[in-house]
Amino acid sequence: MRPLSYARFLAVILTAVPALFPAPVAPSLTVVLDYEHPHSRPSFEAIKAELRSIMKGSGLSVDVQDKALLAPNSQFGGLVVFKMAGHCDATPIPVEALSDERGPLAMAYTSNGEILPFGEVKCDRVRRSLQRILGQGMPPDRDRMAYGSALGKVMAHEIYHMLAHEPHHTKTGITKEALSSRELLDGSMSLPQNALREIRRKLERDK
Numbered sequence: 001m002r003p004l005s006y007a008r009f010l011a012v013i014l015t016a017v018p019a020l021f022p023a024p025v026a027p028s029l030t031v032v033l034d035y036e037h038p039h040s041r042p043s044f045e046a047i048k049a050e051l052r053s054i055m056k057g058s059g060l061s062v063d064v065q066d067k068a069l070l071a072p073n074s075q076f077g078g079l080v081v082f083k084m085a086g087h088c089d090a091t092p093i094p095v096e097a098l099s100d101e102r103g104p105l106a107m108a109y110t111s112n113g114e115i116l117p118f119g120e121v122k123c124d125r126v127r128r129s130l131q132r133i134l135g136q137g138m139p140p141d142r143d144r145m146a147y148g149s150a151l152g153k154v155m156a157h158e159i160y161h162m163l164a165h166e167p168h169h170t171k172t173g174i175t176k177e178a179l180s181s182r183e184l185l186d187g188s189m190s191l192p193q194n195a196l197r198e199i200r201r202k203l204e205r206d207k
């Protein structure tokens with residue numbers, strides 16, 4: 001057997017170490033979107049990017065899947081499902097409809113007081129909320145990205161309720177009681193520390 005050079009020895013050790021001490025696998029969360037109508041790919045990708053960015057500090061590895069494209073018998077770690085109600089494709093909605101829309105943008109379903117991992121996003125309401133600021137004059141690509149990010153934000157808010165089993169709101173950040181049109185457009189919304197703590201605590205308990 002040929003003696004190993006020091007460099008080769010080091011390379012062998014470095015290759016072997018991950019096998020001996022595998023990196024802890026982050027718990028996963030798959031967010032499945034059940035669209036009522038056709039949607040645009042750029043806004044779907046923007047939802048995924050926004051959710052991953054907001055959920056970064058939770059310790060979860062987040063994936064987003066379109067229910068229509070799921071393979072039969074798909075398996076998941078953690079799972080939450082959103083019905084994507086209305087038109088989620090960033091098609092402009094007539095401006096005259098804006099004034100009377102102030103209802104919820106998304107919701108988590110409950111049963112006997114328990115928050116379920118199922119929710120609903122009101123795509124048309126999120127769209128109208130953005131149009132209050134944007135009007136209808138944005139270039140289509142930027143528009144779809146902004147729209148997807150806003151949908152990701154309202155979903156992150158509901159995912160907090162679902163994962164932490166917490167019906168109450170924080171004073172700041174994406175988990176406060178209401179999000180304004182300006183906040184939906186702003187790129188800097190995040191999960192506040194106390195919301196992250198609640199999610200981690202719940203995940204730890206469920207291990």
Ligand SMILES: [Zn+2]
Nearest residue numbers: 157161169177
């Ligand atoms: Zn809420």
